[in-house]
């Protein structure tokens with residue numbers, strides 16, 4: 001639902017701006033033509049295998065590739081972190097896995113099956129995405145968590161909230177799970193919203209996870225709670241982390257360093273520090289900051 005909601009908010013924002021706005025809106029719709037299922041696309045099996053990029057080339061605009069001949073393996077059940085300067089293509093890599101865009105060359109496979117052979121619905125239903133912008137609708141906390149899986153029982157919701165470290169928040173709310181939050185309700189902090197997103201993803205229980213780490217600083221206590229919940233969420237799932245703060249990915253199974261030149265380094269945290277290359281430089285800059 002993220003893409004349509006993004007489009008709707010774009011429309012609402014542009015509506016009062018007259019024809020200039022209308023023109024921008026049509027541009028947006030033209031640009032964001034969604035990918036379509038192949039006629040013979042099949043429902044995907046349980047996607048608990050490795051994700052592989054084979055010679056992948058992709059650009060948002062013709063003749064302006066963002067990714068060129070990328071080869072990459074994200075092993076089944078492991079956590080792979082992507083780091084690198086802003087604009088290098090980290091988010092782009094992660095958005096190709098749910099097929100938000102079709103690639104221009106090469107292949108992306110999961111369980112050895114090309115993702116273009118699967119129905120989008122069966123592919124996307126097996127991918128959980130936790131982003132820094134969390135969408136909360138006007139409704140109760142319970143309804144907002146249930147959004148992760150509309151068939152979830154109250155017991156499932158309480159369990160997911162516990163795993164996401166939401167217990168203390170629930171206790172502090174005037175009506176617990178039945179407190180109105182979101183647009184017309186109680187305003188929650190960035191860290192609280194993110195834990196709701198984590199609870200939703202526990203409910204969804206997907207084999208593949210994409211975590212887009214928040215860039216904005218949270219207080220240390222909230223940060224620790226979120227990191228702990230994310231660690232539990234990532235357990236036994238094939239996980240991509242788009243990391244901005246290098247300290248948080250110390251324990252990733254594998255780190256991929258992406259720059260405008262493509263993938264320039266890969267390894268564990270200790271290996272990359274030892275290497276004394278791009279990662280070690282980025283790391284020492286962040287430590288100084």
Ligand code: ATP
Nearest residue numbers: 060061066084085086087088089090091092093242
């Ligand atoms: P950041 O750390 O700032 O999130 P990133 O490494 O995730 O950056 P991307 O967001 O993947 O980088 O962007 C890679 C390139 O693609 C950039 O040059 C960016 O301007 C461009 N880009 C990203 N999204 C779009 C889009 N929807 N349309 C056109 N160009 C885009």
